[in-house]
Amino acid sequence: MTNVTQMNETDRQYYFMEKASGHVAKLGEELGRRPTCCVTTFGCQMNARDSEKLVGILEKVGYEIIEDENADFVIYNTCTVRDNANQRVYGRLGVLNGYKRKNPHMKIALCGCMMQEPTVIEKIKNSYRFVDLIFGTHNIFKFAELLCSLFENEGMVIDIWKDTDKIVEDLPVERKYSFKSGINIMFGCNNFCSYCIVPYVRGRERSRNPKDIIREIEGLVADGVVEIMLLGQNVNSYGKNLEEPITFAQLLQDVERIKGLERIRFMTSHPKDLSDELIEVMKHSKKICRHLHLPLQSGSTKILTAMNRRYTKEQYLELAEKIRKEIPDMAITTDIIVGFPGETKEDVDETIDVIRRVKYDNAFTFIYSKRTGTPAAAMEQVPEELVKEQFDRVLKTVQETAREQVSRYQGQICDVLVEEINENDSSLVTGRMSNNTLVHFPGDISLVGKLVNVSLDECHGFYYMGHMVQS
Numbered sequence: 001m002t003n004v005t006q007m008n009e010t011d012r013q014y015y016f017m018e019k020a021s022g023h024v025a026k027l028g029e030e031l032g033r034r035p036t037c038c039v040t041t042f043g044c045q046m047n048a049r050d051s052e053k054l055v056g057i058l059e060k061v062g063y064e065i066i067e068d069e070n071a072d073f074v075i076y077n078t079c080t081v082r083d084n085a086n087q088r089v090y091g092r093l094g095v096l097n098g099y100k101r102k103n104p105h106m107k108i109a110l111c112g113c114m115m116q117e118p119t120v121i122e123k124i125k126n127s128y129r130f131v132d133l134i135f136g137t138h139n140i141f142k143f144a145e146l147l148c149s150l151f152e153n154e155g156m157v158i159d160i161w162k163d164t165d166k167i168v169e170d171l172p173v174e175r176k177y178s179f180k181s182g183i184n185i186m187f188g189c190n191n192f193c194s195y196c197i198v199p200y201v202r203g204r205e206r207s208r209n210p211k212d213i214i215r216e217i218e219g220l221v222a223d224g225v226v227e228i229m230l231l232g233q234n235v236n237s238y239g240k241n242l243e244e245p246i247t248f249a250q251l252l253q254d255v256e257r258i259k260g261l262e263r264i265r266f267m268t269s270h271p272k273d274l275s276d277e278l279i280e281v282m283k284h285s286k287k288i289c290r291h292l293h294l295p296l297q298s299g300s301t302k303i304l305t306a307m308n309r310r311y312t313k314e315q316y317l318e319l320a321e322k323i324r325k326e327i328p329d330m331a332i333t334t335d336i337i338v339g340f341p342g343e344t345k346e347d348v349d350e351t352i353d354v355i356r357r358v359k360y361d362n363a364f365t366f367i368y369s370k371r372t373g374t375p376a377a378a379m380e381q382v383p384e385e386l387v388k389e390q391f392d393r394v395l396k397t398v399q400e401t402a403r404e405q406v407s408r409y410q411g412q413i414c415d416v417l418v419e420e421i422n423e424n425d426s427s428l429v430t431g432r433m434s435n436n437t438l439v440h441f442p443g444d445i446s447l448v449g450k451l452v453n454v455s456l457d458e459c460h461g462f463y464y465m466g467h468m469v470q471s
Protein backbone atom coordinates (compact mmCIF):
# COMPACT_ATOMS: atom_id res chain seq x y z
CA MET A 1 0.00 0.00 0.00
CA THR A 2 1.31 3.48 -0.83
CA ASN A 3 2.01 5.62 2.17
CA VAL A 4 0.28 9.02 2.07
CA THR A 5 3.65 10.78 2.42
CA GLN A 6 4.95 9.04 -0.73
CA MET A 7 2.03 9.91 -3.00
CA ASN A 8 2.28 12.65 -5.63
CA GLU A 9 0.68 15.86 -4.43
CA THR A 10 -2.51 15.58 -6.47
CA ASP A 11 -3.18 12.04 -5.20
CA ARG A 12 -2.42 13.13 -1.64
CA GLN A 13 -5.04 15.85 -1.88
CA TYR A 14 -7.63 13.42 -3.27
CA TYR A 15 -6.86 11.18 -0.30
CA PHE A 16 -7.62 14.09 2.05
CA MET A 17 -10.82 14.90 0.11
CA GLU A 18 -12.01 11.35 0.85
CA LYS A 19 -11.15 11.81 4.49
CA ALA A 20 -12.80 15.26 4.69
CA SER A 21 -15.95 13.79 3.08
CA GLY A 22 -16.23 11.51 6.11
CA HIS A 23 -15.98 14.46 8.50
CA VAL A 24 -18.57 16.47 6.56
CA ALA A 25 -20.96 13.48 6.44
CA LYS A 26 -20.62 13.09 10.21
CA LEU A 27 -21.32 16.78 10.74
CA GLY A 28 -24.36 16.41 8.47
CA GLU A 29 -25.67 13.59 10.68
CA GLU A 30 -25.26 15.75 13.78
CA LEU A 31 -27.02 18.69 12.15
CA GLY A 32 -29.70 16.55 10.54
CA ARG A 33 -29.10 18.32 7.20
CA ARG A 34 -26.38 18.88 4.64
CA PRO A 35 -23.74 21.35 5.97
CA THR A 36 -23.62 24.65 4.09
CA CYS A 37 -20.65 26.70 2.97
CA CYS A 38 -20.14 30.19 1.58
CA VAL A 39 -17.00 31.41 -0.20
CA THR A 40 -16.62 35.20 -0.46
CA THR A 41 -14.03 36.59 -2.86
CA PHE A 42 -12.29 39.94 -2.57
CA GLY A 43 -10.02 41.36 -5.26
CA CYS A 44 -8.94 40.27 -8.70
CA GLN A 45 -9.62 37.56 -11.30
CA MET A 46 -6.84 35.43 -9.84
CA ASN A 47 -8.67 35.32 -6.54
CA ALA A 48 -11.95 34.57 -8.32
CA ARG A 49 -10.27 31.58 -9.96
CA ASP A 50 -8.77 30.45 -6.65
CA SER A 51 -12.24 30.60 -5.11
CA GLU A 52 -13.54 28.31 -7.86
CA LYS A 53 -10.86 25.82 -6.80
CA LEU A 54 -11.97 26.08 -3.17
CA VAL A 55 -15.60 25.58 -4.17
CA GLY A 56 -14.60 22.59 -6.32
CA ILE A 57 -13.12 20.88 -3.26
CA LEU A 58 -15.93 21.93 -0.91
CA GLU A 59 -18.56 20.47 -3.25
CA LYS A 60 -16.56 17.30 -3.64
CA VAL A 61 -16.36 16.76 0.13
CA GLY A 62 -20.10 17.24 0.52
CA TYR A 63 -20.87 20.84 1.41
CA GLU A 64 -23.86 22.61 -0.06
CA ILE A 65 -22.58 25.88 -1.54
CA ILE A 66 -24.77 28.87 -0.70
CA GLU A 67 -24.45 32.65 -1.17
CA ASP A 68 -25.46 33.46 2.41
CA GLU A 69 -22.66 34.05 4.93
CA ASN A 70 -24.86 32.71 7.72
CA ALA A 71 -23.51 29.23 6.86
CA ASP A 72 -21.78 26.33 8.63
CA PHE A 73 -18.50 27.20 6.96
CA VAL A 74 -17.50 30.63 5.64
CA ILE A 75 -14.28 31.37 3.76
CA TYR A 76 -12.98 34.82 2.94
CA ASN A 77 -10.54 34.78 0.05
CA THR A 78 -8.87 38.11 0.75
CA CYS A 79 -7.02 40.80 -1.20
CA THR A 80 -4.42 43.22 0.09
CA VAL A 81 -3.51 45.27 -2.96
CA ARG A 82 -4.99 48.40 -1.36
CA ASP A 83 -5.77 48.99 2.29
CA ASN A 84 -9.53 49.48 1.79
CA ALA A 85 -9.79 45.77 0.82
CA ASN A 86 -8.21 44.84 4.17
CA GLN A 87 -10.53 47.14 6.10
CA ARG A 88 -13.56 45.54 4.48
CA VAL A 89 -12.43 42.12 5.66
CA TYR A 90 -12.00 43.28 9.25
CA GLY A 91 -15.41 44.98 9.18
CA ARG A 92 -17.19 41.90 7.86
CA LEU A 93 -15.43 39.57 10.29
CA GLY A 94 -17.31 41.35 13.06
CA VAL A 95 -20.60 40.39 11.39
CA LEU A 96 -19.44 36.76 11.03
CA ASN A 97 -18.66 36.62 14.72
CA GLY A 98 -22.30 37.52 15.41
CA TYR A 99 -23.46 34.56 13.26
CA LYS A 100 -20.98 32.24 14.93
CA ARG A 101 -22.30 33.04 18.41
CA LYS A 102 -25.70 31.74 17.28
CA ASN A 103 -24.33 28.72 15.39
CA PRO A 104 -21.67 26.90 17.46
CA HIS A 105 -20.92 24.53 14.53
CA MET A 106 -19.84 27.42 12.37
CA LYS A 107 -16.23 27.49 11.14
CA ILE A 108 -14.53 30.56 9.67
CA ALA A 109 -11.52 30.41 7.34
CA LEU A 110 -9.37 33.17 5.89
CA CYS A 111 -7.05 32.78 2.91
CA GLY A 112 -5.59 34.80 0.05
CA CYS A 113 -3.10 37.62 -0.28
CA MET A 114 -3.82 39.41 2.99
CA MET A 115 -2.83 36.29 4.93
CA GLN A 116 0.71 36.44 3.52
CA GLU A 117 1.36 39.53 5.65
CA PRO A 118 2.76 38.70 9.10
CA THR A 119 1.18 41.82 10.66
CA VAL A 120 -2.26 40.61 9.55
CA ILE A 121 -1.75 37.19 11.13
CA GLU A 122 -0.69 38.83 14.41
CA LYS A 123 -3.77 41.03 14.38
CA ILE A 124 -6.11 38.08 13.77
CA LYS A 125 -4.44 35.99 16.44
CA ASN A 126 -4.85 38.81 18.93
CA SER A 127 -8.19 40.36 18.08
CA TYR A 128 -10.16 37.82 16.01
CA ARG A 129 -9.76 34.65 18.06
CA PHE A 130 -12.98 33.20 16.64
CA VAL A 131 -11.32 32.50 13.24
CA ASP A 132 -10.69 28.73 12.84
CA LEU A 133 -8.42 28.35 9.82
CA ILE A 134 -5.87 30.60 8.11
CA PHE A 135 -3.85 29.71 5.04
CA GLY A 136 -2.10 31.68 2.31
CA THR A 137 -1.67 31.89 -1.45
CA HIS A 138 1.16 29.35 -1.84
CA ASN A 139 -0.52 26.38 -0.18
CA ILE A 140 -4.09 26.75 -1.43
CA PHE A 141 -3.60 23.40 -3.24
CA LYS A 142 -3.60 21.65 0.17
CA PHE A 143 -7.01 23.00 1.14
CA ALA A 144 -8.45 19.47 1.48
CA GLU A 145 -5.68 18.55 3.90
CA LEU A 146 -6.27 21.74 5.89
CA LEU A 147 -9.97 20.96 6.05
CA CYS A 148 -9.09 17.65 7.71
CA SER A 149 -6.85 19.45 10.24
CA LEU A 150 -9.74 21.77 10.98
CA PHE A 151 -12.01 18.83 11.82
CA GLU A 152 -9.32 16.91 13.71
CA ASN A 153 -7.81 19.70 15.85
CA GLU A 154 -8.96 22.08 18.53
CA GLY A 155 -8.12 25.78 18.20
CA MET A 156 -6.98 27.95 15.33
CA VAL A 157 -5.18 26.16 12.46
CA ILE A 158 -2.62 28.41 10.78
CA ASP A 159 -0.52 27.35 7.78
CA ILE A 160 1.28 30.06 5.83
CA TRP A 161 4.15 29.43 3.43
CA LYS A 162 6.68 32.12 2.55
CA ASP A 163 6.99 31.03 -1.08
CA THR A 164 6.72 27.97 -3.29
CA ASP A 165 7.96 26.59 -6.57
CA LYS A 166 5.14 24.06 -6.63
CA ILE A 167 2.31 24.01 -9.17
CA VAL A 168 -0.22 21.26 -8.42
CA GLU A 169 -2.33 20.21 -11.40
CA ASP A 170 -5.69 18.46 -11.77
CA LEU A 171 -7.49 19.38 -8.57
CA PRO A 172 -11.27 19.84 -8.74
CA VAL A 173 -12.68 23.22 -9.85
CA GLU A 174 -16.28 24.39 -9.78
CA ARG A 175 -16.84 27.16 -12.33
CA LYS A 176 -19.07 30.11 -11.57
CA TYR A 177 -20.13 30.32 -15.23
CA SER A 178 -20.72 27.25 -17.39
CA PHE A 179 -19.64 28.96 -20.63
CA LYS A 180 -16.58 30.99 -19.61
CA SER A 181 -13.60 30.40 -17.41
CA GLY A 182 -10.35 31.89 -16.17
CA ILE A 183 -7.19 29.79 -16.55
CA ASN A 184 -4.02 30.46 -14.61
CA ILE A 185 -1.07 30.45 -16.97
CA MET A 186 1.40 31.79 -14.44
CA PHE A 187 1.62 32.68 -10.80
CA GLY A 188 3.49 35.46 -9.00
CA CYS A 189 5.30 38.54 -10.26
CA ASN A 190 8.96 39.55 -10.61
CA ASN A 191 8.49 43.20 -11.40
CA PHE A 192 8.52 44.82 -8.00
CA CYS A 193 6.75 48.03 -8.93
CA SER A 194 7.62 50.13 -5.89
CA TYR A 195 4.01 50.61 -4.68
CA CYS A 196 2.89 47.02 -5.12
CA ILE A 197 2.61 44.29 -2.54
CA VAL A 198 1.77 41.52 -5.03
CA PRO A 199 5.34 40.20 -5.49
CA TYR A 200 5.60 39.83 -1.71
CA VAL A 201 2.31 37.97 -1.26
CA ARG A 202 2.17 35.98 -4.51
CA GLY A 203 5.87 35.15 -4.79
CA ARG A 204 8.15 34.89 -7.81
CA GLU A 205 6.98 34.27 -11.35
CA ARG A 206 6.24 30.62 -12.21
CA SER A 207 4.74 29.62 -15.55
CA ARG A 208 2.61 26.55 -16.01
CA ASN A 209 3.67 24.05 -18.58
CA PRO A 210 1.96 24.87 -21.93
CA LYS A 211 0.81 21.24 -22.28
CA ASP A 212 -1.04 21.44 -18.94
CA ILE A 213 -2.68 24.71 -20.00
CA ILE A 214 -3.83 23.36 -23.35
CA ARG A 215 -5.10 20.15 -21.76
CA GLU A 216 -7.08 22.15 -19.21
CA ILE A 217 -8.62 24.38 -21.89
CA GLU A 218 -9.51 21.38 -24.05
CA GLY A 219 -11.27 19.85 -21.05
CA LEU A 220 -13.17 23.07 -20.42
CA VAL A 221 -14.24 23.38 -24.05
CA ALA A 222 -15.50 19.78 -23.98
CA ASP A 223 -17.51 20.85 -20.93
CA GLY A 224 -19.19 23.77 -22.74
CA VAL A 225 -16.78 26.67 -22.27
CA VAL A 226 -16.58 29.03 -25.26
CA GLU A 227 -14.62 31.93 -23.75
CA ILE A 228 -11.47 31.75 -21.67
CA MET A 229 -9.35 34.34 -19.91
CA LEU A 230 -5.68 33.52 -19.52
CA LEU A 231 -4.61 34.85 -16.15
CA GLY A 232 -1.27 36.08 -14.87
CA GLN A 233 0.10 39.19 -13.14
CA ASN A 234 2.24 39.81 -16.18
CA VAL A 235 1.22 37.48 -19.02
CA ASN A 236 3.70 39.05 -21.44
CA SER A 237 6.58 37.43 -19.63
CA TYR A 238 4.89 34.00 -19.71
CA GLY A 239 7.16 31.06 -20.46
CA LYS A 240 10.52 32.78 -20.03
CA ASN A 241 11.59 30.54 -17.16
CA LEU A 242 10.30 27.24 -18.45
CA GLU A 243 12.77 24.48 -19.23
CA GLU A 244 11.75 24.82 -22.84
CA PRO A 245 11.02 28.55 -23.04
CA ILE A 246 8.06 29.69 -25.11
CA THR A 247 6.59 33.16 -25.58
CA PHE A 248 3.10 34.28 -24.64
CA ALA A 249 2.39 34.92 -28.32
CA GLN A 250 3.29 31.30 -29.12
CA LEU A 251 1.05 30.04 -26.34
CA LEU A 252 -1.81 32.14 -27.76
CA GLN A 253 -1.34 30.56 -31.16
CA ASP A 254 -1.55 27.09 -29.63
CA VAL A 255 -4.70 28.07 -27.74
CA GLU A 256 -6.22 29.53 -30.91
CA ARG A 257 -6.03 26.10 -32.55
CA ILE A 258 -8.36 24.51 -29.98
CA LYS A 259 -11.56 23.60 -31.82
CA GLY A 260 -14.79 24.78 -30.28
CA LEU A 261 -13.15 27.63 -28.37
CA GLU A 262 -14.62 30.92 -29.60
CA ARG A 263 -13.05 33.72 -27.58
CA ILE A 264 -9.69 34.26 -25.89
CA ARG A 265 -9.03 37.01 -23.36
CA PHE A 266 -6.01 37.64 -21.19
CA MET A 267 -5.03 39.75 -18.20
CA THR A 268 -2.71 41.56 -17.33
CA SER A 269 -0.15 42.94 -19.76
CA HIS A 270 2.85 44.92 -18.61
CA PRO A 271 3.66 47.57 -21.23
CA LYS A 272 7.41 46.99 -20.96
CA ASP A 273 7.04 43.36 -22.10
CA LEU A 274 4.42 43.71 -24.83
CA SER A 275 6.16 42.44 -27.96
CA ASP A 276 5.63 43.14 -31.66
CA GLU A 277 5.16 39.38 -32.00
CA LEU A 278 2.12 39.62 -29.70
CA ILE A 279 0.64 42.53 -31.69
CA GLU A 280 1.04 40.49 -34.89
CA VAL A 281 -0.64 37.44 -33.35
CA MET A 282 -3.54 39.53 -31.97
CA LYS A 283 -3.96 41.27 -35.30
CA HIS A 284 -4.39 38.04 -37.27
CA SER A 285 -6.34 36.13 -34.65
CA LYS A 286 -9.99 35.28 -35.13
CA LYS A 287 -10.48 34.42 -31.47
CA ILE A 288 -8.46 36.88 -29.41
CA CYS A 289 -10.87 39.53 -28.16
CA ARG A 290 -10.50 43.14 -29.16
CA HIS A 291 -9.60 44.24 -25.66
CA LEU A 292 -6.21 44.96 -24.21
CA HIS A 293 -5.74 45.94 -20.58
CA LEU A 294 -2.53 47.94 -20.51
CA PRO A 295 -1.89 49.49 -17.09
CA LEU A 296 -0.39 52.98 -17.37
CA GLN A 297 -0.21 53.77 -13.60
CA SER A 298 1.11 57.27 -14.34
CA GLY A 299 1.79 59.46 -17.37
CA SER A 300 4.76 61.21 -15.79
CA THR A 301 8.16 59.71 -16.58
CA LYS A 302 9.46 61.00 -13.25
CA ILE A 303 6.74 59.11 -11.34
CA LEU A 304 7.04 56.04 -13.59
CA THR A 305 10.74 55.89 -12.71
CA ALA A 306 9.99 56.16 -9.00
CA MET A 307 7.38 53.42 -9.47
CA ASN A 308 10.00 51.19 -11.11
CA ARG A 309 7.75 50.64 -14.12
CA ARG A 310 10.66 50.63 -16.57
CA TYR A 311 9.04 52.60 -19.39
CA THR A 312 8.71 56.31 -20.11
CA LYS A 313 5.64 58.34 -21.04
CA GLU A 314 6.91 58.44 -24.64
CA GLN A 315 7.51 54.68 -24.82
CA TYR A 316 4.00 53.99 -23.54
CA LEU A 317 2.45 56.42 -26.04
CA GLU A 318 4.44 54.88 -28.87
CA LEU A 319 3.22 51.41 -27.92
CA ALA A 320 -0.42 52.53 -27.67
CA GLU A 321 -0.15 54.28 -31.04
CA LYS A 322 1.29 51.15 -32.62
CA ILE A 323 -1.61 49.07 -31.29
CA ARG A 324 -4.22 51.60 -32.44
CA LYS A 325 -2.63 51.67 -35.90
CA GLU A 326 -2.27 47.91 -36.30
CA ILE A 327 -5.60 46.91 -34.71
CA PRO A 328 -7.98 49.91 -34.92
CA ASP A 329 -10.92 48.13 -33.28
CA MET A 330 -8.93 47.15 -30.20
CA ALA A 331 -10.32 48.62 -26.97
CA ILE A 332 -7.54 49.72 -24.65
CA THR A 333 -8.25 49.93 -20.93
CA THR A 334 -5.92 50.81 -18.10
CA ASP A 335 -5.14 51.21 -14.41
CA ILE A 336 -4.08 54.58 -13.02
CA ILE A 337 -2.79 55.42 -9.56
CA VAL A 338 -3.19 58.97 -8.24
CA GLY A 339 -1.26 60.27 -5.24
CA PHE A 340 1.93 58.23 -5.50
CA PRO A 341 4.70 59.74 -3.28
CA GLY A 342 6.14 62.89 -4.81
CA GLU A 343 3.35 63.31 -7.39
CA THR A 344 2.61 66.97 -8.19
CA LYS A 345 -0.21 68.64 -10.11
CA GLU A 346 2.16 68.81 -13.09
CA ASP A 347 2.70 65.04 -12.96
CA VAL A 348 -1.07 64.53 -12.99
CA ASP A 349 -1.26 66.88 -16.01
CA GLU A 350 1.03 64.40 -17.77
CA THR A 351 -1.27 61.51 -16.85
CA ILE A 352 -4.25 63.45 -18.19
CA ASP A 353 -2.32 64.15 -21.37
CA VAL A 354 -1.77 60.41 -21.89
CA ILE A 355 -5.45 59.64 -21.21
CA ARG A 356 -6.50 62.18 -23.85
CA ARG A 357 -4.03 60.88 -26.39
CA VAL A 358 -4.61 57.15 -25.92
CA LYS A 359 -8.37 57.64 -25.50
CA TYR A 360 -8.99 54.74 -23.13
CA ASP A 361 -12.19 52.75 -23.52
CA ASN A 362 -12.27 52.36 -19.76
CA ALA A 363 -9.92 52.91 -16.85
CA PHE A 364 -9.72 51.90 -13.23
CA THR A 365 -8.50 54.84 -11.21
CA PHE A 366 -7.07 54.21 -7.76
CA ILE A 367 -5.90 56.44 -4.96
CA TYR A 368 -2.42 55.37 -3.95
CA SER A 369 -2.47 53.15 -0.89
CA LYS A 370 0.64 52.79 1.25
CA ARG A 371 1.61 49.12 1.60
CA THR A 372 3.96 48.26 4.44
CA GLY A 373 7.18 46.65 3.23
CA THR A 374 7.11 48.14 -0.28
CA PRO A 375 9.79 50.70 -1.26
CA ALA A 376 7.19 53.44 -1.85
CA ALA A 377 5.99 53.18 1.76
CA ALA A 378 9.31 54.72 2.84
CA MET A 379 8.99 57.67 0.41
CA GLU A 380 7.47 61.01 1.37
CA GLN A 381 3.69 60.66 1.08
CA VAL A 382 1.34 63.20 -0.55
CA PRO A 383 -1.19 64.71 1.90
CA GLU A 384 -4.63 63.15 1.48
CA GLU A 385 -6.49 66.41 0.86
CA LEU A 386 -4.29 67.18 -2.16
CA VAL A 387 -4.87 63.76 -3.70
CA LYS A 388 -8.67 63.96 -3.83
CA GLU A 389 -8.69 66.96 -6.17
CA GLN A 390 -6.19 65.34 -8.55
CA PHE A 391 -8.12 62.07 -8.45
CA ASP A 392 -11.32 63.85 -9.50
CA ARG A 393 -9.53 65.51 -12.42
CA VAL A 394 -8.23 62.16 -13.66
CA LEU A 395 -11.58 60.45 -13.21
CA LYS A 396 -13.39 63.16 -15.17
CA THR A 397 -10.98 62.87 -18.09
CA VAL A 398 -11.23 59.08 -18.13
CA GLN A 399 -15.01 59.29 -18.22
CA GLU A 400 -14.90 61.72 -21.14
CA THR A 401 -12.66 59.54 -23.31
CA ALA A 402 -14.49 56.35 -22.37
CA ARG A 403 -17.85 57.82 -23.39
CA GLU A 404 -16.43 58.93 -26.69
CA GLN A 405 -14.73 55.59 -27.36
CA VAL A 406 -17.65 53.39 -26.40
CA SER A 407 -20.11 55.42 -28.49
CA ARG A 408 -18.14 54.86 -31.69
CA TYR A 409 -19.99 51.59 -32.33
CA GLN A 410 -23.51 53.06 -32.23
CA GLY A 411 -25.71 51.61 -34.99
CA GLN A 412 -23.35 48.71 -35.76
CA ILE A 413 -24.09 45.00 -35.44
CA CYS A 414 -21.67 42.97 -33.36
CA ASP A 415 -21.32 39.54 -31.78
CA VAL A 416 -22.19 39.35 -28.11
CA LEU A 417 -21.67 36.50 -25.68
CA VAL A 418 -24.75 36.40 -23.46
CA GLU A 419 -23.72 36.12 -19.80
CA GLU A 420 -26.83 36.43 -17.67
CA ILE A 421 -30.36 37.67 -17.20
CA ASN A 422 -30.23 41.41 -16.61
CA GLU A 423 -30.04 42.15 -12.88
CA ASN A 424 -32.63 44.93 -12.94
CA ASP A 425 -35.01 43.84 -15.69
CA SER A 426 -35.66 40.13 -16.18
CA SER A 427 -37.02 40.68 -19.71
CA LEU A 428 -33.49 41.61 -20.77
CA VAL A 429 -30.23 39.68 -20.99
CA THR A 430 -26.75 41.08 -20.54
CA GLY A 431 -23.86 40.16 -22.78
CA ARG A 432 -20.37 41.27 -23.62
CA MET A 433 -18.90 42.44 -26.89
CA SER A 434 -15.47 41.21 -27.95
CA ASN A 435 -14.09 44.57 -26.77
CA ASN A 436 -15.58 43.97 -23.31
CA THR A 437 -18.40 46.53 -23.56
CA LEU A 438 -21.68 45.39 -21.98
CA VAL A 439 -24.88 45.22 -24.03
CA HIS A 440 -28.42 44.75 -22.67
CA PHE A 441 -31.20 43.52 -24.96
CA PRO A 442 -34.50 41.62 -24.88
CA GLY A 443 -33.99 37.88 -24.47
CA ASP A 444 -34.38 34.94 -22.11
CA ILE A 445 -32.35 32.39 -20.21
CA SER A 446 -32.02 30.07 -23.24
CA LEU A 447 -29.55 32.60 -24.69
CA VAL A 448 -27.11 32.44 -21.78
CA GLY A 449 -23.73 31.13 -22.98
CA LYS A 450 -24.57 31.74 -26.65
CA LEU A 451 -22.86 34.06 -29.11
CA VAL A 452 -25.49 36.15 -30.89
CA ASN A 453 -25.58 39.16 -33.22
CA VAL A 454 -26.89 42.32 -31.64
CA SER A 455 -27.65 45.71 -33.11
CA LEU A 456 -26.13 48.43 -30.88
CA ASP A 457 -29.03 50.86 -30.79
CA GLU A 458 -28.32 53.30 -27.99
CA CYS A 459 -25.09 54.08 -26.21
CA HIS A 460 -25.55 54.91 -22.52
CA GLY A 461 -22.05 55.99 -21.56
CA PHE A 462 -20.40 52.70 -20.69
CA TYR A 463 -22.92 50.25 -22.10
CA TYR A 464 -25.37 49.75 -24.97
CA MET A 465 -29.06 48.94 -25.25
CA GLY A 466 -29.69 46.83 -28.32
CA HIS A 467 -31.77 44.15 -30.00
CA MET A 468 -30.89 40.76 -31.39
CA VAL A 469 -30.71 40.30 -35.16
CA GLN A 470 -30.52 37.12 -37.24
CA SER A 471 -27.00 36.14 -38.23
Ligand code: 5AD
Binds near residue numbers: 335
Ligand atom coordinates in the same frame (compact mmCIF):
# COMPACT_ATOMS: atom_id res chain seq x y z
N1 5AD B 1 -2.15 51.65 -4.28
C1 5AD B 1 -3.08 51.90 -5.23
N2 5AD B 1 -3.27 51.12 -6.30
C2 5AD B 1 -2.48 50.04 -6.42
N3 5AD B 1 -2.43 49.08 -7.37
C3 5AD B 1 -1.49 48.19 -7.02
N4 5AD B 1 -0.91 48.54 -5.87
C4 5AD B 1 -1.50 49.70 -5.48
C5 5AD B 1 -1.34 50.57 -4.37
N5 5AD B 1 -0.43 50.35 -3.43
C6 5AD B 1 -3.28 49.09 -8.56
C7 5AD B 1 -2.44 49.16 -9.83
C8 5AD B 1 -2.60 47.79 -10.42
C9 5AD B 1 -3.98 47.40 -9.94
C10 5AD B 1 -4.26 45.95 -9.96
O1 5AD B 1 -4.02 47.89 -8.62
O2 5AD B 1 -3.02 50.15 -10.65
O3 5AD B 1 -2.50 47.78 -11.82
Ligand code: SF4
Binds near residue numbers: 189233
Ligand atom coordinates in the same frame (compact mmCIF):
# COMPACT_ATOMS: atom_id res chain seq x y z
FE1 SF4 C 1 2.26 44.68 -8.93
FE2 SF4 C 1 3.75 45.70 -10.88
FE3 SF4 C 1 3.62 43.01 -10.53
FE4 SF4 C 1 1.46 44.35 -11.43
S1 SF4 C 1 3.44 44.18 -12.49
S2 SF4 C 1 1.49 42.79 -9.83
S3 SF4 C 1 1.64 46.31 -10.38
S4 SF4 C 1 4.51 44.50 -9.12
